[in-house]
Amino acid sequence: MGRSRGVGGVARFFTKQALWFVVLAFALAVVDVVLYTLVATHEMDRNYQYGTPATVTRQASEQLAQGADGAWVLGAEAAALLDEQGAWAQLVDEEGQVIWSRNVPQAAEAGTTDDSAAGNDTPANGDAAGSTAADGTASGTAAQGGEAAGEANPEGGASEPSTVTARDPSDAAWGTVPSSYRLFDIALLSHYRSVNGFPVFIWERDDGLLLVGFPPGSYETVALTWPQETWQAIPGYVFGVLALDLLILFAAYLVYRRRTQRAVEPIADALDVLSRGGRVELDLKGDLQPIADHINETSDVLERKDSARELWIRGVSHDIRTPLSLIIAKADGIAAQEGLPDAARADARAIRTQGFKIKDLVADLNAASQLAFDERPLDLQRVHLPRLLRAVAASYLNSGLDATHPLEFELADAAADACVLGDERLLARLVENLLANARLHNEQGCHIRLSLEGASNGAGAPGEAGRALLHPAAVLRVADDGIGMGAADMAKLQMRLGQARLSPEGAVPDDAGHGLGLVLVDRIARAHGGELSVSSEKGRGFTAAVTLPLA
Secondary structure (H helix, E strand, C coil): CHHHHHHHHHHHHHHHHHHHHHHHHHHHHHHHHHHHHHHHHHHHHHHCCCCCHHHHHHHHHHHEEECCCCCEEECHHHHHHHHHHCCEEEEECCCCEEEEEECCCCECCCCCCCCCCCCCCEECCHHHHHCCCCCCCCCHHHHHHHHHHHHHCCCCCCCCHHHHCCCCCCCHHHCCECCECCHHHHHHHHHHCEECCEEEEEEEECCEEEEEECCCCCCCCCCCCCCHHHHHHHHHHHHHHHHHHHHHHHHHHHHHHHHHHHHHHHHHHHHHHHHCCCCCCCCCCHHHHHHHHHHHHHHHHHHHHHHHHHHHHHHHHHHHHHHHHHHHHHHHHHHHCCCCCHHHHHHHHHHHHHHHHHHHHHHHHHHHHHCCCCCCCCCCEEEEHHHHHHHHHHHHHHCCCCCCCCEEEEECHHHCCCEEEECHHHHHHHHHHHHHHHHHCCCCCCCEEEEEEEECCCCCCCCCCCCCCCCCEEEEEEEECCCCCCHHHHHHHHHHHHHHHHCCCCCCCCCCCCCCHHHHHHHHHHHCCCEEEEEECCCCCEEEEEEEECC
């Protein structure tokens, strides 16, 4: 479960980065749409205000009127606008005849008066004198002319005056402008918004149509004709596309998350093994190869350090064994001499006691070194527990420690043939540590009882968590009638055992004087599939029970 959480955590880190990238990309898209809208609004304001084709055409129509003498007069402001834009204007009546014009580049027929050079308002024929003056209002076609102006320049506004007035109006490249129009010509003009290459905008008047033409190339007309249903469906299309984009992004997120998990899972597994002291060797390709190389190098370094530490412990243990045995033997001999002063014999007994402590500590260090990592293989074989316990008890009795700490061994009939699959050396160390724990914490002496009994199918001794065993097992128990432990000390001991179970390096002596004894017993028991439970009361002794599954 811890490994799964590790894989998920690493994968979540990478997928969150990808998700932030997607969110950022989407946010940028939204910002771009807003900016495009602002730019379009700015261009609309800039190109459809003063001086734009729509305003020039509208103002020319509003300021074109027929005087009392029948002459057509164009207001000075409108005339200035036409001149600035390099534009020409014609007023066409219902018969298609041009009844007024201004700045027309060329006349298509003789007899048509053109004042393009002088910039004067000129009637096209005498019949125009009887026409009524324009009222300056626009009807439906005027609105169409305004729409044409809006559609004519999707790329921007009108050209700068300097670009449209620098050419000679009499240049043939400008084309010709007719002086009369057929119904067919008016229809084409309304559709294409062009007269012989001149972009033309139309405004409807009571007395006809006002045509305003601009220099060729200054505007482009794009006509869009869509059904009403299409315009109504556009919002649905937009939201549908956005929903599809979000669905694609979510699918990409899921795919990226899965790919990330598959990529980092070997790394998480390797780190999990590495944290428990095992050796790893990753073989990854691509961008993750440098990470795999670093993990492999770290594994090699840790393995060399562990090997060096283990060799050092074994060397020290081997070198100290002989002189330590000699010291204990000499101290035991001095303590047994009747003719020596009592003080000298007491000192010898103290030396012997401390020597056994050192001997137990060295043995514990060796066992802890072997159990430092769960992957370290054990020398497994069938171990006959009664025979092992008798050997350890005999060794204890032969050590001469039974004077103040007498040992009693009890073997239940149900456990007479109990065998376990385990490392015999480590199991012997387990029993020795339990006996040493009873002896060392009761310096004034106590009675120690070593017993072995059987348990099976939930009828035996419960485990540490109070759960019954479901398989045949043997219960090895060491109890003493010494000083015992209070509730507070028992809580501290349980806490220390729990911490040692969580950390492979937790088997170290603590500041309270407790060595590796019970911690190492618990670790050996768990390495063999068993568990340790302890109980005690102040002044009523201490009991440690190890439950081991039978082979």
